Amino acid sequence: MRSGSSWSANLTLYCAACDTHHSLQSLAWRCADCHGILDLAGFTPAFPTAADLARRPATLWRYAEALPLAEPAAITLGEGMTPLVTAPGRPDVRLKVDYLMPTGSFKDRGAVLLAALASGLGVGRMVADSSGNAGTAVAAYAARAGIACEVYVPAATSPGKVAQLRAYGATVHQIPGSREDTADAAAEAADTPGTLYASHVHNPFFFHGTKTYVFELWEQLGGRLPQTLVLPLGNGTLVLGAYLGARELLAAGLIDRLPRIVAVQAAPCAPLAAAFRNGQNEPAPITPKLTVAEGIAIARPARGAQILEAVRSTGGAITTVTDDQVRAAHAALARAGLYVEPTGAACWAAISAGLIGYSDGDRDNEHDLPLAVAPLCGSGLKSKPPTGLST
Ligand SMILES: [Zn+2]
The missing domain is CATH 3.40.50.1100 (Rossmann fold)
Known part of the structure; x- marks a missing residue:
């Protein structure tokens, strides 16, 4: 654990577009010179030992060495280490119940x-x-x-x-x-x-928080990650966090390859799925339509280029689900005791519809690893059921 200041003096906000560093104290949310996206620089994550992990509380702060800030004792609400449960009717898929967070979502x-x-x-x-x-x-x-x-x-x-x-x-x-x-x-x-x-899109610290989703999975699966991470995709808050976390585990020698990231967009608003399909490096210009999956309905994702690069570098894909598929998945999850907001059913909709694209060769019966893991991102108590909405 760090002493004195709650973070390293070397931390900066870095713009890759013009190779410029900005201080944290500048409170810049985009590059002051070129308006580019900022990422965190000057931080070398380490990973706690198994012995350290064994004696730490079940919150995301158990990964202290891998986080750019020290645990804020007066601010934490005990967030993190959400349950991992077997998917209904699919013993080869697990669902991470991130709606059991202090405010009801992975955010x-x-x-x-x-x-x-x-x-x-x-x-x-x-x-x-x-x-x-x-x-x-x-x-x-x-x-x-x-x-x-x-x-x-x-x-x-x-x-x-x-x-x-x-x-x-x-x-x-x-x-x-x-x-x-x-x-x-x-x-x-x-x-x-x-x-x-405090932008979940622009502020790079946010992704160092969401990366703990992958750390927890790694721990819950006995020091391994599944072949495929299925993740919802709007602004990429979880896709980029998961990618960051998986790369850090790889760099630490704790996994031997990156899991495939299969990202799921809502068909009525899918600029990144279109770009992925067309081999483009920037979000495709689209005219968004209303969708029941409102939490991922982002027409112009600011980190779109980063997201496309991340998904491609894992050998993954970006797929889409229709509102009818989301409604059906939402109902099926609820009938299995899992009450999520409509957006939270998008990944399960893609899995149920067979859109993930893994093969039997991916199965790892020896280690009892799930083929895929998807998050249940937000509580159903936060929104109306999708049957009450129209497209
Ligand atoms: Zn710049």
């Missing part, structure tokens, strides 16, 4: 790091833009950290979600227009001095 993995970062930097105000799980998670951890939080949401956001954000003490700004208009309003607010833009 807590990243939000706790952003709150710890804001606290460590002495920032008095965090800004987020999300009508869903990310905004809720940031609002909760900001409250826990005693930091003012403003959340920008589309005007059409359901009153229930707005009520939850306000309950956490966040100031909610309801922005008319598109999802992009909301993001633009948040970005403008984020440029106010003394503000941390």
